[in-house]
Amino acid sequence: MNKQWRRGLRLLAGGVWLMASCGGCRHGGAATEPPPERPVLAAQRIDAPIVVDGKLDEKAWSMAPVYQLRPLQNAVLPEGEWEGGSVRLLRDRDRLYVGVAFQDRDVQAHGDGDQQRHYLMGDLAEIFIKPANASCYWEIYVTPRGHKTVYFFPSRAYYGMAPVFDAPITPGLEAAAVVDGTLNNYTDTDRGWSAEVSIPLTSLKGVDGRPLAADVPWTVLVSRYNYGVHMSTRPVLSSVPQLPKADFHVPECFGALKMNGE
Numbered sequence: 001m002n003k004q005w006r007r008g009l010r011l012l013a014g015g016v017w018l019m020a021s022c023g024g025c026r027h028g029g030a031a032t033e034p035p036p037e038r039p040v041l042a043a044q045r046i047d048a049p050i051v052v053d054g055k056l057d058e059k060a061w062s063m064a065p066v067y068q069l070r071p072l073q074n075a076v077l078p079e080g081e082w083e084g085g086s087v088r089l090l091r092d093r094d095r096l097y098v099g100v101a102f103q104d105r106d107v108q109a110h111g112d113g114d115q116q117r118h119y120l121m122g123d124l125a126e127i128f129i130k131p132a133n134a135s136c137y138w139e140i141y142v143t144p145r146g147h148k149t150v151y152f153f154p155s156r157a158y159y160g161m162a163p164v165f166d167a168p169i170t171p172g173l174e175a176a177a178v179v180d181g182t183l184n185n186y187t188d189t190d191r192g193w194s195a196e197v198s199i200p201l202t203s204l205k206g207v208d209g210r211p212l213a214a215d216v217p218w219t220v221l222v223s224r225y226n227y228g229v230h231m232s233t234r235p236v237l238s239s240v241p242q243l244p245k246a247d248f249h250v251p252e253c254f255g256a257l258k259m260n261g262e
Contacts, residue, residue, distance in 0.1 A: 043091035054176035070242035106228035132217035172200035186229035219254035
């Protein structure tokens, strides 16, 4: 009887401890891990707008930090399938400029206009831009043919909803691209392609329909779809910053956009 009593007391004490521990976790106690720190992507400040022609040959681009694309952290790429690329950012008072340069032995782009789902039609650069303290974000495409698409997501919960694909192109958005090789011809060897995108930050509107201030804290992700005859069954995906898996709609992994000198 005495042994049973002591055993019951130990079980009761253990149950009280477990309830207290779970209660602490549920209400955000010390066991909750802090979110990871965002990587920083610096945009070189410029005083005059650039000519958006896809060439990245203006002096401002040579002064901008260069970020190398990285494949997904869990990617296992067969030998010979990785083709590198780089991303650069410029910023003036009202606009963000994104420049990309990709190695590519087989440049493919079969979409024939703007506001199409170009990720299903060939090579692509994607730019995700999000206010740091708001739920909404934008997904912007540029193809090797210079076509562009803009999707607006009021929040990540809208990912995949049909109305998102009907959003109009942001007024003042510019995009251009240049192919070093022969487009849509897998029988020869291309060298790559480059593109420039000019995003008018003052034309971006939040979920309340009001324009956002250009100087709000922004976060950014630049990603790539790379198709080619030498690839396996799926396109190679890569990004800046690097992502853990094949999902670009992860705002918590976007980089913090900073103006050089801030």
